Amino acid sequence: MPSETFFNLPEKKQKRILEAAKKEFSQSALKDASIANIVKDAEISRGSFYQYFDDIEDLYLYYFHSLGKDNHEQFLLSLKQHRGDLFVTFHDFFSHWILEIFKGENVLFYKNLFTSMDYRGLHKVILFGDKKMQEKLYQKTRSDHRKIKSDQKEMLDVVDRSLINVKNDQELQLLFQLLMHIAFSTIADGYRRHFENGRYDIVQISKEFDLKLNWLKKGARKLKNEENDQ
Template sequence: MPYETFFNLPDEKQKRILEAAKKEFSQSALKDASIADIVKDAEISRGSFYQYFADIEDLYLYYFHTLGKDNHKQLLLNLRQHQGDLFATFDDFFSHWILEIFKGENVLFYKNLFTSMDYRGMHKFMPFADKKMHRKATTAQRKKLENDQKAMLEAVDRTLLDVKSEQELQLLLQLLIHITFSTIADGYRYHFENGYYSTQQISKDFRLKLNWLKNGAQRDKKVKENNE
């Protein structure tokens, strides 16, 4: 989360910094990204950069969240449309988000993000999971994050799930988001390495994992005995 000094900048200057971030992060993974190139393109000093962000990862996370600022609204809308059915919601959301990820205007950024993402990095990009962002957020920003999380949890129909507490529901949400991110990462790695990718196959893989989580991957013993 940027420091308050960033949000006090004129909109044009904020936009210029984010455009410089887009350029750098679209051609380099986070570990290879250059602050020097960003400040040059943004026409700011290196000292100014550190008045706005703690480090380059701080800017990277913020840029990612600006791209996904409407995703929470869409996920919540889908959840309400599906009457709180969490699995139907993620199925619906994934089918739309994957087009943005693989065919949208930020495809190069997402490619660098997901092909270089490990488990630790994945956790940082999960909604509500980044404690660093919560600590640095202003009171108003923190309140919004808390309200967003509360609205999401309240919209879920818990009678459809085997969860016994809010903590368990949060764990399930994190697991669903992990499956979402890891499926996209696999799609980039394996399909781009072979010179092509198929959003249909990636969606098929996601639905298979979703179905395993929803219904279990172990065959019922009685069904197995009948088939034999």
């Protein structure tokens, strides 16, 4: 994750680096992205780049994280509005998020993200790297760390656990991760399977997400009495 040196930069320079990252990651998949292009557009030296980031993936994950800050706040607000109903909140969040992905200002970045990353890559993005990487970021940004931890605790507290089968915080976090994987994989599948007449079928992608969400919520296996009713 970004070094202390990066966070000590003037906000204007940090923003210029992230704008350069957006440009490069919007026109190239991570595997094809060029540090040379980024440092040129950001008006920094290559040596400075490595003072700020370990490598280009380091910058990529941080850029994705920066896009998700508003989404996190929106999710928490929606969770409160739906009185802690996690499944209703995910349905509501996905319906808004999918519009941002396919029609928002970062549409090209998201397209490269979802069409070029394998399962390992998507897993890494969803969890924002592994635990060691997260701890490194939190150590570098103590104020952000406190806010992130506070938001996470608030989210866990807001969820109405009487509606879901979880025993503790750890299980609830696993459920969050599972729901995020469903959301990400549905969008990735949408890019591959639902492009017609020059556009992506957002309605169909949303229907598939709701179907998967319903399977997880109610179970995909029919009970015997339900089979007899058919």
